[in-house]
Amino acid sequence: MIRTTAVRNLLVRGTSRHEARTCFLKAFSVECVRKKSSNTKGLFSRTNQSLQWEPRLARFYADYPTHIKVSLPALSPTMEEGTIISWAKKEGDKLNEGDLLAEIETDKATMAFETPEEGYLAKILIAAGTKGIPVGRLVCIIVEKQEDVGAFKDFKDDGAAIAPKAKAPSAPSAAATAAAAPPPPAAAPATAAPPQPISPADPTARVYASPMAKRLAEQRQIRLQGKGTGLFGSITSKDLGSLPAGAAAAAPSGKPGYAVPTGPIPGAGGAPSAFVDLPVSGMRATIAKRLLQSKQTIPHFYVSGHINVDKLLAARAIFNKSLEKDKIKISVNDLIIKASAFACMKVPEANSYWLDTVIRQHTSCDISVAVSTDKGLITPIVFEANRKGLVTISQEVKALAAKARAGKLQPAEYQGGTFTISNLGMFNTTNFSAIINPPQSCILAVGTSMKTLIPDNSPKGFTTANMMWVTLSADHRVVDGAVAAQWMQVFTAACTNPETMLL
Template identity: 55%
Template sequence: MSKLPARGLPIRGIGQAATGTGIRSSSAFAAASTLQVIQPSRSASRLSPLFGSSPPKNEIPRQSAVVQGVRLFSSGSYPSHKRVNLPALSPTMEMGTVVSWQKKEGDQLSEGDLLCEIETDKATMGFETPEEGYLARIIIPEGTKDVPIGKLLCVIVENESDIAAFKEFKDDGAAAAPSPAKKPAPPTTPSPPQAAAPSPTPVPTQATPATSASGRVSATPFAKKIAQEKGLDLGSVQGSGPGGRILASDLEGAKKTGTVGPTVVQTGDEYTDVPLTNMRRTIAKRLTESKSTIPHYYLTSEIQIDSLLEIREKLNQMLAKGTADSATKLSINDFIIKASALACLRVPEANSFWMESFIRQNHHVDVSVAVSTPAGLITPIVFNAHAKGLATISREVQELATRARDGKLQPHEFQGGTFTVSNLGMFGRILETLKNIQ
């Protein structure tokens, strides 16, 4: 049984959000998914195509990168203009990063144009402009991190002649602007002057020979790897680790094929602080929640799959002869996905959500497949895997994995799975299923 992600939202609803059904979520999520626009003295009929007779107070957000609504305002002496706020592009999104602006100030905009790219807690998504006009003012520059939902991103005007009036426009509605990306990075933290003491290597007086009585050299795996790559003689190195074990830092000046190698110049930097992406931050948060709120147990079984391999070979031969499925090649993982989906139907407790006051047993099996990407782990979903054939599952997994690595997945494609499979077969002979940490 997995804990329901997305703060208790109905997972099936999340999967359907992209088709236009929408999700009723928190007030912040609902309010922030509506683009705010400004107009001084236009008639109410101008708003009717968007809201009808009167704008609703709680617009149900849609799972899309296109802003769904527009409101018109007047702002002092400024001409009529439209305020573009940051919407919630995923149910779990609280803040976003403006990765890049695809339009610059003064550019003419058409409905559906790509306005900017926003990195959410799950992926980087294109943000489209809702209607025609001119980009008068960019409020949040590209690279700005931790932009809260509802924050003013930019201003759009209808007439090109009104652009100049917004040259010095500022968002007077929120003085506490999000911290931009040029915020000083942690590497300059002045606190570690004390950390300089443990790392220097002037400990040779206490170092003991790394070679044991049996002639075996005691070294860390990383030190052995470096020595092998650089051709260093570990026998001539005295280790500073416990029991004289050779550490990677002990390899400076080690002999290289009988000669003393050049001394590595210290840069003075003892560590590197890598900035967190929104996805990495979310993965850490979800993993911590999963580990602290869900009971975990681990079971490992070895299975003889000789028969499965024979069937797989025969099916691949059949698919290779066909025309429509000529490019499909079944993997062992495809069989595991299908078998897991059928097992979930027979054991519905494993395909359930804990809803605090009740347990929800899902009648469909949407299998999330863990895919490693340069940005982090993501779990695209094979919906209704129990009802799909192996060839269909194989094609979908390949397509989803490719799009995941290219960063082109839509939120509904990786949020809302009921069961997760993570294939660790490349690390050994045993495949295991893991909890979904997304």
């Protein structure tokens, strides 16, 4: 009995020691993994529409000192690609947090890219002037110590920081699926698909190409067509080969991935014709996407009318004469903005958003003014136009238009708006219909004012007046025909008798 008890105690003591040793080793391993994983963080996070940077210290790189990888951020909600206009710092320069690092052109404007962390600029990976840089691509390297700059002289991007949104064809064919598998390096030239030129029967066939291939083709004036050796048959820079600039005519026609016209392309009836392929800018792509969505998904209807603007032009002349000393000049567009804001307060249905589940009516009127630039159309906003005077509206519109044409608008200056005005009167356009800017419900198209004969009972039988043609485009999901007519009635009264806007 005593011997059995002693043996049992020895077994229990041994088991306890083994379990304690096992628990210690597990706890030690977990702590080591936790410390190692705490050294890697994301580069930045977005909170409340502002960029908050978190350094990613690459201590796990054995060949390089501690460094921070800086990727291209999304500087606007619709930005998918960007262009680095210029670098404000050179390799080796000291960086302080908040310093201007580079100027980046988004799909709408040119914006300042500030330094995320203090340190030294060790390596610039994307040269100034490079277009079509996807959001998330590595653009530069920052180190903590100046002596570590030289270690990154030959650093190359391994693609780890890139997170592109790859768009595969919706229904890839068997040939495209086969092309997705990477061929052996030696067999790549032999197995490359022959060029498939765009036939006249299918001029809209899409050609897939890598950003580098597109850039090279643009520089060398090469027309991309057919399939290459990339993913889903996309054309890569290797498919273009080492074709020198200006040697387009000598390009082999059997080379996959491009076709170079050697002379004028015959047009109708055999007559020679020529064309120029212009690259689609980020702003133009955004405009195309939004307006296509608007026209396809919003049930537009239009209400038009003639407005006698004799009193409006007379009031403008009086205002400008009284403001000559201040060098302020009120435009007809400023008066139209004020009259539109006045009408939106009287008929709030036109000052609304369609949000699928609710209709949001705004208590103030933020007028988006369409401004034409050399890159496309942009709509800076005059906020709370219903509460501002003509002088303030005039000054804001001039300042916003200048910034828009210089590409210096900030997102807060063109995102939003509750009602839009598109005025082509300065181009002597009589009338036109505009496309609604979602989620807004209305847009006003304004033509030029013209001297018009109006029949009356005078001895002459007619009189003359300055008449202006306007067209309101409305979203029928929010604004009914009678509501649009009421808005036009209030707007017409405000333009015909400007003093009613003071009531």
